Amino acid sequence: MFKYLKQLTSLVAMVAVLFTFTTETMAAKKSKTLKNTQKKGFVRCGVSQGLPGFSNADAAGNWTGIDVDVCRAVAAAVLGDANKVKFTPLSAKERFTALTSGEIDILSRNTTWTLSRDADIGLTFVGVNFYDGQGFMVRKSSGITSTSQFKDGISACTNIGTTTELNMRDFFNSKGISYEPVAFEKADEVVAAYDAGRCDTYTTDKSGLAAQRTKMSNPDDHIVLPETVSKEPLGPVVRQGDSVWEDIVRWSLNAMIEAEEYGITSANADSMKTSDNPAVKRLVGAEGELGAAFGLDNEWSLRIIKQVGNYGESYKRNIADTGILPDRGPNELWTKGGILYVPPAR
Amino acid sequence: MNLKLQKIIPQLITVLVVILVFGFFTYNAQINMENRGIDFGYGFLSQESSFDVQFSLIEYDGSHSYFRAYLVGLLNTILVSVIGIIFATILGVIVGVARLSPNYLINQFAAFYVEFFRNIPLLLQIFFWYFAALRALPLPQDAEAIFGVFFLTIKGLYVPAFIWQNFNIFFYSIIAAIISIVIIRFYAQKVQEIQGKQLPVFWISIGLIFTLPLLSFLIGGVDLSFEIPKLKQLATTSFIYEGGLSLPPELIALTLSLSLYTATFIAECVRAGIQGVGKGQKEAAASIGLNPNQVLKLVVMPQALRIIIPPTTNQYLNLTKNSSLAAAIAYPDLVLVFAGTALMQTGKAIEIVSITMLTYLSLSISISILMNWYNKKIAIKEK
Numbered sequence: 001m002f003k004y005l006k007q008l009t010s011l012v013a014m015v016a017v018l019f020t021f022t023t024e025t026m027a028a029k030k031s032k033t034l035k036n037t038q039k040k041g042f043v044r045c046g047v048s049q050g051l052p053g054f055s056n057a058d059a060a061g062n063w064t065g066i067d068v069d070v071c072r073a074v075a076a077a078v079l080g081d082a083n084k085v086k087f088t089p090l091s092a093k094e095r096f097t098a099l100t101s102g103e104i105d106i107l108s109r110n111t112t113w114t115l116s117r118d119a120d121i122g123l124t125f126v127g128v129n130f131y132d133g134q135g136f137m138v139r140k141s142s143g144i145t146s147t148s149q150f151k152d153g154i155s156a157c158t159n160i161g162t163t164t165e166l167n168m169r170d171f172f173n174s175k176g177i178s179y180e181p182v183a184f185e186k187a188d189e190v191v192a193a194y195d196a197g198r199c200d201t202y203t204t205d206k207s208g209l210a211a212q213r214t215k216m217s218n219p220d221d222h223i224v225l226p227e228t229v230s231k232e233p234l235g236p237v238v239r240q241g242d243s244v245w246e247d248i249v250r251w252s253l254n255a256m257i258e259a260e261e262y263g264i265t266s267a268n269a270d271s272m273k274t275s276d277n278p279a280v281k282r283l284v285g286a287e288g289e290l291g292a293a294f295g296l297d298n299e300w301s302l303r304i305i306k307q308v309g310n311y312g313e314s315y316k317r318n319i320a321d322t323g324i325l326p327d328r329g330p331n332e333l334w335t336k337g338g339i340l341y342v343p344p345a346r
Numbered sequence: 347m348n349l350k351l352q353k354i355i356p357q358l359i360t361v362l363v364v365i366l367v368f369g370f371f372t373y374n375a376q377i378n379m380e381n382r383g384i385d386f387g388y389g390f391l392s393q394e395s396s397f398d399v400q401f402s403l404i405e406y407d408g409s410h411s412y413f414r415a416y417l418v419g420l421l422n423t424i425l426v427s428v429i430g431i432i433f434a435t436i437l438g439v440i441v442g443v444a445r446l447s448p449n450y451l452i453n454q455f456a457a458f459y460v461e462f463f464r465n466i467p468l469l470l471q472i473f474f475w476y477f478a479a480l481r482a483l484p485l486p487q488d489a490e491a492i493f494g495v496f497f498l499t500i501k502g503l504y505v506p507a508f509i510w511q512n513f514n515i516f517f518y519s520i521i522a523a524i525i526s527i528v529i530i531r532f533y534a535q536k537v538q539e540i541q542g543k544q545l546p547v548f549w550i551s552i553g554l555i556f557t558l559p560l561l562s563f564l565i566g567g568v569d570l571s572f573e574i575p576k577l578k579q580l581a582t583t584s585f586i587y588e589g590g591l592s593l594p595p596e597l598i599a600l601t602l603s604l605s606l607y608t609a610t611f612i613a614e615c616v617r618a619g620i621q622g623v624g625k626g627q628k629e630a631a632a633s634i635g636l637n638p639n640q641v642l643k644l645v646v647m648p649q650a651l652r653i654i655i656p657p658t659t660n661q662y663l664n665l666t667k668n669s670s671l672a673a674a675i676a677y678p679d680l681v682l683v684f685a686g687t688a689l690m691q692t693g694k695a696i697e698i699v700s701i702t703m704l705t706y707l708s709l710s711i712s713i714s715i716l717m718n719w720y721n722k723k724i725a726i727k728e729k
Contacts (some may be wrong), residue, residue: 093686097695100384121693122384143582151580153588155501160673160682161690165397169408181398182596184676185686193676196481197500198595200584241381 031244033105034078034295042084045071046104049089049186052211053324054110054130063087067108069314070129070236072307073252074106077300082307091185092161096121099239106249107237110205112163117237126250128235129311131330131339133228134167135206137213140223142200147175147227150201155180157190157199164204167230191215205232210324248294254342255301259283259310261333261342266309269302283345290345301345311340375696388701390692391416397687399678401594412688419683420705426600426679427666427709433605434665435658438612445617456613464610469671471607476599476675483595486577486585495574497587502594504575504587511569519562520555527551596677600669608665612658619654620646651724659717663710670706680705 047055055065072082099107100122113125138144160183172179184190194202209224262280273286281287285299320326332338391413403421444456483500497504534545562568575590631645672679689698
């Protein structure tokens with residue numbers, strides 16, 4: 001009898017172990033990052049150290065910008081409150097390490113999507129929230145109106161750790177112009193050095209040039225040259241290996257863009273629940289079970305639209321109305337001549 | 347036996363703990379990197395770097411390898427450290443001696459300098475010299491020539507370049523001068539030991555080091571001409587100087603701030619060293635008829651150096667390590683080029699940071715060994 005009891009206990013123990021094991025894997029399926037975020041009560045978001053229009057903090061420490069809005073959208077979807085975000089300002093050099101080491105969960109910091117970054121260093125790009133290209137800024141007084149007027153010996157200020165540094169070399173090499181690269185760690189110092197006259201030209205993404213121009217001691221003294229020398233699709237990045245979290249971030253961004261496409265705004269989102277269009281109804285959570293796929297409720301996208309607004313609202317608020325780039329250019333919807341085109345939310 | 351065991355056990359435990367801690371971190375890093383799909387390896391060092399560097403002592407552009415970029419950064423770090431150490435030492439010794447000057451104005455000025463520069467954070471000083479001083483410099487087209495050939499502008503200091511003919515003959519003449527000076531010194535010492543006669547070694551040395559190279563010009567066919575920087579227009583208001591050598595303002599600002607900062611500490615070491623030599627020593631030296639110069643050179647300095655060298659070694663190490671602040675003002679040192687750009691372009695954080703750490707460690711240890719050797723040389727030799 002005693003012998004059987006012993007066998008029985010071990011059997012029970014084994015079953016118990018097996019059971020806890022299976023429930024554990026079921027829970028783990030739900031995304032570790034999502035679980036941690038819900039437990040902490042805020043989204044950990046890496047942003048720039050101050051780039052007007054994209055991610056910039058005001059005197060009171062409130063962050064605004066279209067990159068900031070991506071993180072706010074995720075917070076609205078996951079936690080129900082767009083303000084539950086902890087922003088970590090990062091230099092270009094620190095950004096990927098901060099993400100891969102788990103210090104932040106989303107990197108939304110005007111980061112160019114390239115093959116080597118996507119494939120090599122443990123990152124996954126989830127989409128594009130701004131189509132950009134590298135350009136050059138010069139002093140108006142120099143009389144330069146095109147990059148074809150650049151001559152041997154020109155000095156160019158830029159940031160280290162960016163695709164800019166590589167594009168700059170490609171550009172000057174292809175033109176056969178010798179140049180002096182002056183690369184700083186922080187954008188503020190690049191601007192200060194260029195402004196002081198250290199460099200003849202300042203090169204970075206055109207949106208960055210437009211934004212930094214507002215910080216110069218006399219913005220009207222500088223112009224951005226018309227040429228675009230590279231493709232710079234900027235977008236949010238997550239760590240590799242958590243596909244549920246990746247989907248949440250991707251579709252939070254996509255929801256903002258698709259909301260604009262269907263004319264859903266923060267003001268009319270609630271009334272859209274009774275729309276005739278099933279696509280609109282799905283997006284405001286009145287139809288379908290879209291949220292369940294990533295372990296969220298059905299109103300995740302409604303909260304994004306209500307609290308953050310659609311992509312057009314975000315662009316207008318952060319970039320157009322601040323005078324950085326009033327013209328949306330390629331960042332217009334595909335239906336209006338731009339290249340913003342996202343897969344359908346269904 | 348028991349005593350031996352007592353001695354060994356704590357050491358064994360220490361070694362075990364160190365191995366365990368190290369092993370844990372390695373394992374942890376390995377697991378986490380595997381989970382995130384990051385490869386580990388040093389193979390990237392031979393890949394093409396595809397970025398350019400502003401200022402390099404060896405031939406380099408983006409078509410060279412990452413290893414070459416590493417060398418560029420390392421050499422730039424060594425360059426700024428060596429120049430910084432030389433200037434800091436000269437200035438430090440002058441200020442240290444000045445602090446002990448009986449002249450009130452001089453010693454107060456030296457004291458003010460030391461207190462001012464050593465109590466402001468170095469990074470701030472670097473920013474000051476770079477941004478504040480840089481803004482004050484003229485644009486190339488407005489620069490006034492210094493002695494007709496130097497141009498100090500916001501884009502850097504332009505100096506004439508030397509153009510040599512038969513440089514090797516000139517070089518050999520200097521080597522010959524140095525060798526003959528060493529032989530003469532040796533001979534002079536012998537003469538003094540045997541006959542008690544002092545030869546004017548100093549003047550003979552000076553004569554040799556000038557005459558021999560001069561002869562190489564007159565009869566050796568050596569010729570030297572200068573290439574003076576010339577203004578070149580790039581656009582309506584944008585100019586640079588062409589020809590000659592250009593020292594980037596980043597290098598100038600960094601050397602200046604590092605030397606000014608470290609010199610304050612060296613000055614204090616020098617002052618402490620001189621004050622540490624007993625008063626009786628000086629009085630005794632004077633009483634046997636040495637003049638003040640000889641007192642300083644033969645009695646005070648040899649003893650003071652023993653006090654000065656060890657803390658000064660520390661300051662040399664600090665200067666070398668502080669040179670990594672270069673990254674803030676775009677001077678392409680090891681941290682900016684390798685632990686900055688190269689790290690970003692490859693994403694090999696652990697590999698690059700470990701190489702950089704090892705490099706700084708080796709640099710510091712080399713300086714330590716060199717200074718310890720010198721310290722031993724001047725230490726009291728007990729016979």
